[in-house]
Amino acid sequence: MESTPTYDRLNQYGERLEDGDIILNLDYWDCECKQKFIHPINEDRCAICGFEQDECPSSRENEVNLFLGRV
Ligand SMILES: [Zn+2]
Helix, strand or coil: CCCCCHHHCECCCCCEECCCCCEEEEEEEECCCCCCCEEECCCCECCCCCCEHHHCCEEEHHHHHHHHCCC
């Protein structure tokens, strides 16, 4: 029996789909700021809260869409 692991599923943007309703966009990450907490993957660190990409989770797809205005 073979089954495709859910973490290998990608959507049309090449983004990873998580179990359930959560879709992560691996091109962005969330810092700890209350606003403007979405950072592109080429930013290592948030200048405001000081969190680094390494210690932060990937952003959720729906939040990235709002951030980009891509709805
Ligand atoms: Zn921040």
